[in-house]
Amino acid sequence: xxxxxxxxxxxxxxxxxxxxxxxxxxxxxxxxxxxxxxxxxxxxxxxxxxxxxxxxxxxxxxxxxxxxxxxxxxxxxxxxxxxxxxxxxxxxxxxxxxxxxxxxxxxxxxxxxxxxxxxxxxxxxxxxxxxxxxxxxxxxxxxxxxxxxxxxxxxxxxxxxxxxxxxxxxxxxxxxxxxxxxxxxxxxxxxxxxxxxxxxxxxxxxxxxxxxxxxxxxxxxxxxxxxxxxxxxxxxxxxxxxxxxxxxxxxxxxxxxxxxxxxxxxxxxxxxxxxxxxxxxxxxxxxxxxxxxxxxxxxxxxxxxxxxxxxxxxxxxxxxxxxxxxxxxxxxxxxxxxxxxxxxxxxxxxxxxxxxxxxxxxxxxxxxxxxxxxxxxxxxxxxxxxxxxxxxxxxxxxxxxxxxxxxxxxxxxxxxxxxxxxxxxxxxxxxxxxxxxxxxxxxxxxxxxxxxxxxxxxxxxxxxxxxxxxxxxxxxxxxxxxxxxxxxxxxxxxxxxxxxxxxxxxxxxxxxxxxxxxxxxxxxxxxxxxxxxxx
Numbered sequence: 001x002x003x004x005x006x007x008x009x010x011x012x013x014x015x016x017x018x019x020x021x022x023x024x025x026x027x028x029x030x031x032x033x034x035x036x037x038x039x040x041x042x043x044x045x046x047x048x049x050x051x052x053x054x055x056x057x058x059x060x061x062x063x064x065x066x067x068x069x070x071x072x073x074x075x076x077x078x079x080x081x082x083x084x085x086x087x088x089x090x091x092x093x094x095x096x097x098x099x100x101x102x103x104x105x106x107x108x109x110x111x112x113x114x115x116x117x118x119x120x121x122x123x124x125x126x127x128x129x130x131x132x133x134x135x136x137x138x139x140x141x142x143x144x145x146x147x148x149x150x151x152x153x154x155x156x157x158x159x160x161x162x163x164x165x166x167x168x169x170x171x172x173x174x175x176x177x178x179x180x181x182x183x184x185x186x187x188x189x190x191x192x193x194x195x196x197x198x199x200x201x202x203x204x205x206x207x208x209x210x211x212x213x214x215x216x217x218x219x220x221x222x223x224x225x226x227x228x229x230x231x232x233x234x235x236x237x238x239x240x241x242x243x244x245x246x247x248x249x250x251x252x253x254x255x256x257x258x259x260x261x262x263x264x265x266x267x268x269x270x271x272x273x274x275x276x277x278x279x280x281x282x283x284x285x286x287x288x289x290x291x292x293x294x295x296x297x298x299x300x301x302x303x304x305x306x307x308x309x310x311x312x313x314x315x316x317x318x319x320x321x322x323x324x325x326x327x328x329x330x331x332x333x334x335x336x337x338x339x340x341x342x343x344x345x346x347x348x349x350x351x352x353x354x355x356x357x358x359x360x361x362x363x364x365x366x367x368x369x370x371x372x373x374x375x376x377x378x379x380x381x382x383x384x385x386x387x388x389x390x391x392x393x394x395x396x397x398x399x400x401x402x403x404x405x406x407x408x409x410x411x412x413x414x415x416x417x418x419x420x421x422x423x424x425x426x427x428x429x430x431x432x433x434x435x436x437x438x439x440x441x442x443x444x445x446x447x448x449x450x451x452x453x454x455x456x457x458x459x460x461x462x463x464x465x466x467x468x469x470x471x472x473x474x475x476x477x478x479x480x481x482x483x484x485x486x487x488x489x490x491x492x493x494x495x496x497x498x499x500x501x502x503x504x505x506x507x508x509x510x511x512x513x514x515x516x517x518x519x520x521x522x523x524x525x526x527x528x529x530x531x532x533x534x535x
Contacts, residue, residue: 049078049099053125054132057091059108060115062138064091070106070135072125076166077101079127099128103163104186105172106135116180121172121221123163124190133187140182141224145201147210147278148228154179157201158263161221164194175263185221192219199225200257200283202265208236208276211265213257213283234278235310239288242322242355243271244451244532245414249293251300258285258307272449281310290320290359303359307332321355323451323532324512325409327388327421327440328354329466338467339403339436341427344393346373346436352388352407352419358442369407375399387419398428410530414451416485416509418529425522439467439524441477441514443499447532455506455534460498469518482511486529489513508534 053072059065066089074082077100086095102125108118118137125133143159146152159181160173174181179201199222200213214227239253253275256264269275271293279286287306294300303320310316327350329338338350348371351360364387371390373380376399383390387407394401403423410417425437444462447453465474480489483504489511492501503510509530516524 050096051099051127052094052096052130053127054092054094055086055104055106056132056134057106057108058134058136058138059110060118060137062136065108066091067109067111068106068135070104071172072097073103073170073172074098075101075103075163075170076168080168097127101126101165103161103170103172104133105161105174107174108135108137113178114180116178116182117174117176118182118184119159119174120184120186121161122186123161123195123221124165124188135186137182139186139223140184142226143181143183143199143224144226144228145199145212145214146179146228147203147205147212147234148230149203149205149210152203152205152210155202155204155265156263157181157199158261159183159199160197160261162196163190164196165191173261182224183221184223189219193217195219195221197222198257198260198283200262202263208278209265209267210234211255211257211277211279213262213280215259215283229280231278233280233312235281235312236315237277237279237286237288237310238315238317239269239275239277239290240317240319240449241269241271241273241290241292242319242449242451244321244323244447245410246412246450247271247293251293252291253288255279255286255288257283258287279310281312285309288318292321299363301365302362303355305357305359319357319449320359322357322447322449323414324356324443324445324528325353325417325531326419326442326526326528327352327405328358328360328442329438329440330360331466337435339423339438340433341430341436342433343429344396345391346394346401346403346427347391348388348403348405350388350405350438350440352405352421353409356444356447364407365409367408369405371403371405374402388421396429398426400424400426413533414530416530419526420529421524421526423522423524437468437472437518437520437522439465439469439516439518439522441465441516441524441526443512443514443528443531445510445532448535450535452533452535453503453510455503455508457503458500459503460500463494463497463499463514465516468520468522469516469524473519475517475519475521476515478515480513482513482529483508485509486511486527503534506534510534
């Protein structure tokens with residue numbers, strides 16, 4: 001029997017999600033307290049004020065059943081930190097709890113697994129006197145969330161409820177390996193907008209997979225849900241796996257809504273292949289991740305694209321692990337600064353080998369990496385190790401600094417790749433941490449998934465400025481191209497944000513160089529040797 005789980009452990013959202021974070025939710029989840037602890041109320045004689053809660057469980061035939069799992073979780077009042085999972089095989093169970101507001105959820109299983117599962121949620125249980133409630137499977141209605149694709153195969157689903165009262169939020173969830181789920185609200189309505197619920201279901205089709213999710217905010221839990229979205233109401237998300245170095249093996253792609261715990265969807269994805277997902281825009285922002293093939297005993301290289309919007313009828317494409325590799329800055333709000341000065345310490349943490357779409361690798365593949373740090377032209381230190389990551393100690397006074405990071409990469413047809421990035425700026429110690437005025441320049445040529453472009457073709461490569469210069473302004477920007485591995489360079493025009501030049505003959509390489517000065521006088525120079533190949 002595929003038995004569902006009910007919530008008991010704590011889950012918190014992280015800024016960067018593991019590609020398989022959704023699968024970790026196969027364990028039980030619990031509510032998250034957002035408030036301070038409440039003092040326990042006491043009776044006149046000094047003993048805690050508690051009441052008896054009696055819960056009666058009935059199956060779909062109206063008979064008492066012992067095939068249930070019920071959780072009672074305190075939300076507010078003296079019982080805010082109380083919880084119980086009472087059980088008696090008779091189907092009627094009694095528990096004594098402190099006075100307060102509680103969230104109750106109960107999972108009822110039929111004698112035959114084919115009958116499915118009933119999940120009943122009471123988001124408002126005010127225990128201020130001895131109370132008896134009945135959890136009755138006959139009150140439930142089906143959850144029917146599926147695509148209009150007769151050949152689609154059900155994979156799994158998850159329903160999640162949050163109840164909030166007096167600043168504290170508790171939660172409950174159920175995960176399903178079958179599509180036979182029925183749900184119901186129990187008890188009085190809670191306060192308006194205090195109950196949030198979402199249901200996500202995942203399906204596999206012949207041409208695309210489906211991630212169908214819906215959210216609801218009200219004063220009640222759901223009693224049944226029917227959603228069968230038409231193809232035109234869905235958004236298409238394509239995930240492409242590149243292999244510029246001729247990689248073999250199998251990687252993995254996953255997709256899930258950005259908000260809230262969910263089971264998500266993960267599937268194999270071979271290099272040079274594309275995965276297609278149809279998703280519901282109503283669920284909000286979405287996340288995708290890709291784990292590239294890895295040799296045995298080697299950590300997989302993971303890439304992420306999080307919090308992107310989708311629209312009905314529109315297609316969003318994410319390409320992972322393709323050229324051009326180079327430094328990239330995270331433009332998302334609240335992202336960790338690429339360079340930070342704290343007192344006399346300067347720290348650099350910039351993905352030096354981000355892929356062509358700007359995705360930062362979790363385990364960059366490189367041969368050698370060095371970062372050097374100069375103060376007023378004098379070498380302060382050299383660090384070897386992870387590309388673009390280093391820390392140095394300097395003196396408090398204002399000075400002119402140069403940070404230079406280098407990494408070599410590539411194998412097989414992409415051997416000989418080399419990224420060099422250098423920043424100059426002035427800095428002095430401050431009373432609080434200060435972000436360094438670092439910029440980058442990104443190149444985005446149109447490449448096939450093997451990292452190649454047509455030979456002998458006139459091309460206009462998009463050029464994008466990131467970081468400090470994108471905010472304060474660009475004083476000057478020049479782009480140069482080499483077709484002989486960086487031996488000779490030719491400056492090329494940049495018009496309307498695109499660098500124009502002709503690619504070399506078949507089997508050639510294109511190297512790129514950018515030289516940038518922002519309006520404050522800070523500079524950035526990068527050289528991307530053997531950035532991509534021609535075919």
